[in-house]
Amino acid sequence: MKTTLTMALMLILTVAVASAAPVGGWFDLENCAMCKNLTDDQELFANMEWDNQLFANGLVEVTSVPAHFKERYEKLMAKMQATVSKMQGGEQLPMCNMCLSYGELMMAGATMDQLISGDSHITVISSRDPKVVEKIRKHGQTTIDEYAKMMAAEGEGDHGHGHDHHH
Numbered sequence: 001m002k003t004t005l006t007m008a009l010m011l012i013l014t015v016a017v018a019s020a021a022p023v024g025g026w027f028d029l030e031n032c033a034m035c036k037n038l039t040d041d042q043e044l045f046a047n048m049e050w051d052n053q054l055f056a057n058g059l060v061e062v063t064s065v066p067a068h069f070k071e072r073y074e075k076l077m078a079k080m081q082a083t084v085s086k087m088q089g090g091e092q093l094p095m096c097n098m099c100l101s102y103g104e105l106m107m108a109g110a111t112m113d114q115l116i117s118g119d120s121h122i123t124v125i126s127s128r129d130p131k132v133v134e135k136i137r138k139h140g141q142t143t144i145d146e147y148a149k150m151m152a153a154e155g156e157g158d159h160g161h162g163h164d165h166h167h
Helices: 006-019 044-046 067-088 099-108 130-154
Strands: 049-055 058-064 111-117 120-128
Touching: 044 067, 049 130, 058 130, 099 130, 120 130
Parallel strands: none
Antiparallel strands: 049 058, 058 120, 111 120
C-alpha cells in the first residue's frame, strides 16, 4: 500500500516517530494522518497499485499510477506535504504502525532511493548495516503480510476499496 509516497512521506515519518501515538493496526486508512490522504480521491486510490519485494539488503516498494492520474497523484503528494508541514509545526497527529515503522527506518539510517520508471514510483530502502537491514526486512515482510490479510479479509483481490489491483 504505501508504500511509497515520495519524499513528503519520508519527511513526515521522520518527524512522526517522535511525536505521534499509534492508531489502529499496521495500516489505518481512516485514522492515520498520512494514510487517510490516500482515500480522499477514491478514483485515484482505486487505480493505484502497490507491490513490495524484499531483497538481500532491504525492500523495494513500487506504486504504479496510470499516466492519466499524474496530476491527481501530484495533488495527493501536496496533501502529504501539508501533513508534513503540520507535524513540523509541532502538531501531533495520529499515525498507523506502518507509517511509524517507516519513520523508524529512516531514523535508524536506512537509505531511501526514489526512482520513477514509466507509471511506477519506486522506493528502494536499503542499508549496509545488518541491524538496519533486519529492521527494513521486518518492516517489509510485515507490510506484505498485513496487505495480504487485508486483501483476504475483503475477498480475493480486493483490499478494502472495491477493486482488484491485479486486473
